[in-house]
Amino acid sequence: MAKRYYASDIGDLPDAILSNIFSLVTDTRARNALSLVCRKYLALERATRVSLTLRGNVRDLYRIPIGFRRVEHLDLSLLSPWGHDLASSVSDPFLVAHRLRVAFPSVTSLTVYARSPATLQVLLPQWPGLCRVKLVRWHQRPPQSPLGADFATLFEHCQSVSALDLSSFYYYTEDLPPALQHYPSIASSLTRLDLLTTSFSEGFKTEEIRVIAAACGNLRELLVACTFDPRYFGFVGDQALLDIAAYCPKLTLLHLVDTSSLANPRGDPEDDGLTSDEAGITRAALVEVFSKLSLLEELVLDVCRNVRESGFVLEVLSSKCKNLRMLKLGQFHGVVMAIESQLDGLALCQGLTSLSIKNAVDLTDMGLIEIARGCSKLRKFEIQGCKNVTWKGMRLFASLLRWTLLDVRISCCKNLDAAASLRAVEPIRDRIQRLHIDCVWDGLEECERREEACHGNEAAEPSVASQNNEVMHFVGGSTCCEDTGRNKRYKHALDSQYSIGVSNGNGLLRNRWERLQHLSLWIGVGDLLTPLQMAGLEDCPNLEEIRIKVEGDCRGNQKPAVPAFGLSTLSCYPALSKMQLDCGDAIGYALTAPSGQMDLSLWERFFLSGIGDLSLNKLDYWPPQDRDVNQRSLSLPAAGLLAECLTLRKLFIHGTAHEHFMNFLLRIPNLRDVQLREDYYPAPENDMSTEMRVDSCSRFEDALNRRYMRD
Numbered sequence: 001m002a003k004r005y006y007a008s009d010i011g012d013l014p015d016a017i018l019s020n021i022f023s024l025v026t027d028t029r030a031r032n033a034l035s036l037v038c039r040k041y042l043a044l045e046r047a048t049r050v051s052l053t054l055r056g057n058v059r060d061l062y063r064i065p066i067g068f069r070r071v072e073h074l075d076l077s078l079l080s081p082w083g084h085d086l087a088s089s090v091s092d093p094f095l096v097a098h099r100l101r102v103a104f105p106s107v108t109s110l111t112v113y114a115r116s117p118a119t120l121q122v123l124l125p126q127w128p129g130l131c132r133v134k135l136v137r138w139h140q141r142p143p144q145s146p147l148g149a150d151f152a153t154l155f156e157h158c159q160s161v162s163a164l165d166l167s168s169f170y171y172y173t174e175d176l177p178p179a180l181q182h183y184p185s186i187a188s189s190l191t192r193l194d195l196l197t198t199s200f201s202e203g204f205k206t207e208e209i210r211v212i213a214a215a216c217g218n219l220r221e222l223l224v225a226c227t228f229d230p231r232y233f234g235f236v237g238d239q240a241l242l243d244i245a246a247y248c249p250k251l252t253l254l255h256l257v258d259t260s261s262l263a264n265p266r267g268d269p270e271d272d273g274l275t276s277d278e279a280g281i282t283r284a285a286l287v288e289v290f291s292k293l294s295l296l297e298e299l300v301l302d303v304c305r306n307v308r309e310s311g312f313v314l315e316v317l318s319s320k321c322k323n324l325r326m327l328k329l330g331q332f333h334g335v336v337m338a339i340e341s342q343l344d345g346l347a348l349c350q351g352l353t354s355l356s357i358k359n360a361v362d363l364t365d366m367g368l369i370e371i372a373r374g375c376s377k378l379r380k381f382e383i384q385g386c387k388n389v390t391w392k393g394m395r396l397f398a399s400l401l402r403w404t405l406l407d408v409r410i411s412c413c414k415n416l417d418a419a420a421s422l423r424a425v426e427p428i429r430d431r432i433q434r435l436h437i438d439c440v441w442d443g444l445e446e447c448e449r450r451e452e453a454c455h456g457n458e459a460a461e462p463s464v465a466s467q468n469n470e471v472m473h474f475v476g477g478s479t480c481c482e483d484t485g486r487n488k489r490y491k492h493a494l495d496s497q498y499s500i501g502v503s504n505g506n507g508l509l510r511n512r513w514e515r516l517q518h519l520s521l522w523i524g525v526g527d528l529l530t531p532l533q534m535a536g537l538e539d540c541p542n543l544e545e546i547r548i549k550v551e552g553d554c555r556g557n558q559k560p561a562v563p564a565f566g567l568s569t570l571s572c573y574p575a576l577s578k579m580q581l582d583c584g585d586a587i588g589y590a591l592t593a594p595s596g597q598m599d600l601s602l603w604e605r606f607f608l609s610g611i612g613d614l615s616l617n618k619l620d621y622w623p624p625q626d627r628d629v630n631q632r633s634l635s636l637p638a639a640g641l642l643a644e645c646l647t648l649r650k651l652f653i654h655g656t657a658h659e660h661f662m663n664f665l666l667r668i669p670n671l672r673d674v675q676l677r678e679d680y681y682p683a684p685e686n687d688m689s690t691e692m693r694v695d696s697c698s699r700f701e702d703a704l705n706r707r708y709m710r711d
Contacts, residue, residue, distance in 0.1 A: 015044065023048040046070065052104070054079055055673060057701055058090050066103050073109040076100075076123070077136040081697040082677050087118035089694065094122060101126035108132065114169070116142050117153045124157035132192075133158060134165035138199075138683040141171050151179035155186045163192035167223070170199045170681060177211040187215035194223045196257060199681035203227045203259040205234030206243075213247035221253035228258050228303040230280045237280030245292040252323075254293065255300035261330060266522060266551055267359070267385050269414040269440075274361055275331065279305035286313045296321040302330030302358065309334045311345030318348040328356035328382075338366035347374030356382035356409075365393025372400040382409035382436075383416075390415045394424035402427050409436035411522065417442045422536035429513055436520035441531045512539040519543055525552030525586050525603075529566030538572065545578040546570065554588030554603050554624065558596065568610030577617040583607055583624040584654065584680060590626035590633065600624045601635035608637070612644030619648055622680075623655040630684060633657060639664040646670075654679055659696040666703055674704060 010018070022044050025031050035045040046067050053075040056063045079086070087093045100123075109132035114120050124130070133154065150171060154161070166176075176195070180187040193216060195204065203226040204212070213219075222244065226236040236256065244254070281303065290296075290313070299321070301307075310332040317324065327349060329335065335357065336345040346355075347370045355371070355378055357363060363386045372378075378401050383389060394416065398405060405428050410421045417440040425432060519540070523529065529548070570576060586603065593599040598606075603624055621642070625632040632655035634642075639661040642651065650673040651665065657676055665674060676697070678684060 011038075011040065018044055019048055023050075051075075055675065056080065057698060058086060058096055059698070061096065061099055064099050064103050068104060070106055071104050072106055073111075073132075074100075074104050074107045075111040077111045077113040077134075078675065078677075079113070080675060080701060081694045082675055083113060083115065083139060083683060084694060085115040085119055086113075087116065087122050097122045097126050109163075110134070111136065111165075113137065114150060115139055117145060117149045120150065120153040120157070124154065128157065129160055130158045131160055132163040132165075133161055134167075135169040137169045137171075138679050138681055139170065139685060140682050141175075147172070148175045148179040148182075151176060152182070155179060155183040159186060160189070161186060162189055163221075164190060165192075165194040167194045167196045167198070168679075169197060171197070173200070173202075173204050173208055177208050177215075180212060180215040184215060188218055190216045190219060192221040193219055194221075196223045196225050196255060196262065198225075198262045200225050200259045200262070202232060204236075206236055206240040207234060209236065209240045210243040210247075213244050217247055218250060219248045220250050222248060222251055223253070223255040223257075223300075225257055225259050225262055227260075228279050228281070228305045229260075230277055230305070235280060238282055238285035241281065241285055241289045245289040249292055250295060251293050252295050253298040254296060255298070257300060257302045258304035258330070260304050261302045267412045269385070269387065269412050271385070271387075274333075275305050277305055279303045279307050279331070281307055283309070283313050286310075287316045290317045290320045294320050295323065297323045298326040299324065300326075300328040300356075301332070302328060304331055307332045311335060311337055314346045315344065315348050318350070322351070324349060324351055326354040327352055328358070329360070330358040331360075332357075333361050335360055335363065336367040336370050338364065338370045343370060343374045347371050350374055351377065353377050353404075354380040357384070357386060358382075359385040361386075362388070364388045365390055365396070368393045368397045369400070372397045376401065377404055379404050380407035381405060382411070383413060384409070384411040385413065387414035389413055391420035391424040394421075395427060398425050399427040402431065406432060407434040408432060409520070411436060411438055418532070419444055419535045426536075429511070431515055432513065433515050434518040434520075435516060436522075439521050439523035439527060439529065439532065441527070441535070444531055444534060511536050512541070513537065513543070514541065516540050516543050518545045518547075520547045520549075522549050522551065525550060525554050526557040526560060528560075528562065530569050532566075533569060533572060540573050542575050543573045544575050545580075546573075546576060547580040547582070549582045549585070550607065550624075551585040552587075554586055554600070555593075555597065559598055559602075560606055563606065564609035565607045566610070567608070568613040571613045571615075576614060579614070579616055579618070580620040581607070581611075582620075582622040584622035584632065586624035587627055588624055590629055590631045600626065601637055604635045605637035605641065608641040611641055612646070614645070615647045616645055617647060618650040619645065620652045620654065623653070625655075630682065631656070632678075632680065634661055636661055643667045649673065651675075652677060656684070659700065662696075662700050663703070666707070670709075671704065672709060674700070 010021075013021075022031075022034065025034065031045055031049065035042045047070050049068055049071060051073040052065075052068055052071045054064075055078050057080045081089065086096065090096055107127045108130060110123070110127060110130055111134040112119065112123055113136045115137055135150065135154070154164075193212070195212075204224055205226070209224060209226065212224075213222075216222075226240070228236050230237070241256075244251070299317075310329075311334050314335060329346075334345070336347050352375045355375060365388075368389055381397075381401075383394070394410070398408070408425055408428075410416050410424070416424065416438075418437050419441070421437040425435065519537070521529075521532075583604075586607075588600040588603055589597070590600050600623070607624075619642075623632045623634055623638065634653055634655060634657035639657070643664040645651075646668060647670065648668050649670050651668075651671060652675050654677050656678060662674075665671060
């Protein structure tokens with residue numbers, strides 16, 4: 001008899017292999033779809049789901065899912081109504097906490113919005129074995145709370161905590177050190193401590209850092225917001241760095257960031273890059289610190305004060321910290337000497353895969369090329385505020401790193417506007433995945449001239465041979481004599497990259513960004529987005545996500561000559577489904593504006609016009625603000641324009657809104673998830689009478705949930 005053969009599918013694989021496959025799926029909707037295939041897939045998906053974020057209303061106990069018993073990381077910081085105290089939002093908070101423990105018995109990592117210590121007193125006893133805790137609070141610290149009350153409650157109930165994240169938690173710097181001293185066993189068990197709190201005005205002082213480091217001697221990861229300004233009492237200098245190195249020798253990650261950098265203001269490209277004061281950090285102290293912290297893998301020193309002649313210190317860093325993979329330097333000068341072909345300074349950190357250079361006043365094209373020669377493994381590179389770097393140097397930098405560089409951020413550089421930045425990264429145009437540029441359109445005329453010259457078969461672009469000669473001059477080689485092995489490698493890389501994309505067969509340049517998935521843009525208030533394609537980003541077939549940050553003072557700008565910002569031009573990107581439109585640093589008049597100027601509602605109409613032409617699935621929107629009254633509120637024109645985004649499933653508004661404005665959003669047929677988040681400091685303590693309140697949020701959510709959803 002003939003043998004019968006049966007077709008096999010993925011379901012025939014052993015459960016152990018299927019579990020490994022399922023655990024690699026990170027997209028939430030994809031996992032949900034997997035769980036609907038059959039009972040076996042449902043069980044495997046639930047068994048491999050280790051992280052979950054709850055978004056429901058705390059009053060709806062019946063909506064707490066009960067099938068995710070293997071979840072280890074639970075995020076409760078986005079429960080609705082957002083930002084309200086769990087202990088006072090429901091009649092019986094202990095019942096809610098008990099139901100959460102029953103539904104998620106395996107939790108070892110918890111993120112919670114702790115507006116007061118009462119929330120921690122309710123939740124933390126449910127999971128005594130917590131190892132990782134992240135506290136979130138954008139509202140002001142309760143003035144009546146005793147010093148360190150939040151941390152005393154945390155340490156009392158979580159004896160096994162090893163990682164503490166306070167990066168989004170508002171508190172006083174005086175709260176933490178006494179609590180760590182009072183619980184020495186817990187402090188000594190901490191291996192990760194994130195204190196990069198964005199709401200700080202001054203940050204931790206030297207004595208506070210000494211106490212923290214002395215109490216937490218087993219730390220492997222330490223992130224601290226502090227002030228390096230010597231004009232402040234307790235500023236961070238040599239002593240603080242030496243204390244960290246002496247008390248925490250096991251550190252593999254160290255981030256020390258000045259609070260002025262955390263505020264994230266864009267600098268002035270015309271600034272010379274030098275501050276009026278020198279940082280209180282000497283080269284001798286840095287050498288000693290790097291010698292003691294030999295296990296470092298990530299280092300961030302964003303001091304916002306001058307650290308001069310740092311090349312020798314960076315050579316010591318490269319020799320002592322052999323495992324260093326990520327480095328960010330802010331306001332460090334003299335990072336490379338760039339003399340002839342000899343590598344020195346930063347270029348000797350040859351194991352780096354991620355590098356960020358900020359406000360290096362003497363960094364030139366030659367220095368950039370030297371860094372590219374030495375740091376040949378770079379996958380991510382950020383340059384900010386370096387006024388002496390030009391597009392030619394940046395282009396040669398990208399050429400030498402063509403086979404590794406995937407993520408580039410160019411910001412606030414005088415000679416690198418939008419068109420120049422895009423010309424600079426052309427050598428990796430077919431490989432780059434993430435890109436940030438500033439939408440400064442000064443160089444568009446030159447870009448148009450170059451395109452016209454190229455279309456007319458003129459030599460607008462340098463030839464391959466001339467480009468090779470220029471690079472070989474930078475690297476100390478020669479193209480006129482016999483090549484050495486190293487020079488051959490450089491020439492081979494350059495020849496191959498310049499042969500790509502120069503022509504599409506018709507004599508025209510191809511500007512196709514084949515693998516670009518994430519695009520980040522900075523743009524000033526009053527400028528338009530429409531020249532983006534003209535600058536060189538006309539063809540991005542796989543661009544999925546775009547982040548646009550609008551910054552500036554609307555009060556000093558007249559009414560724009562055109563009615564729309566230019567969002568509709570982004571419809572040329574077929575795969576675009578996610579957008580973050582951040583107008584939070586656009587400042588204007590929330591109420592009546594003076595004669596001849598627009599209030600924020602008209603500016604919102606300008607920014608959002610045309611957004612309905614995009615096929616967005618997820619949108620994060622930060623409304624512009626009026627700092628005088630601490631108001632970021634969605635206006636009527638903005639609500640109407642957002643209602644035109646018919647493909648939206650998720651909409652997060654980082655501000656407040658009137659209830660009847662929110663009802664406009666119910667017109668979006670597929671909208672599934674909407675939330676107002678006042679995640680900026682200081683979040684309003686008391687909602688205005690006409691703004692969304694707890695009852696208003698509940699009514700809107702009920703109306704949203706009553707609608708029929710096809711999927």
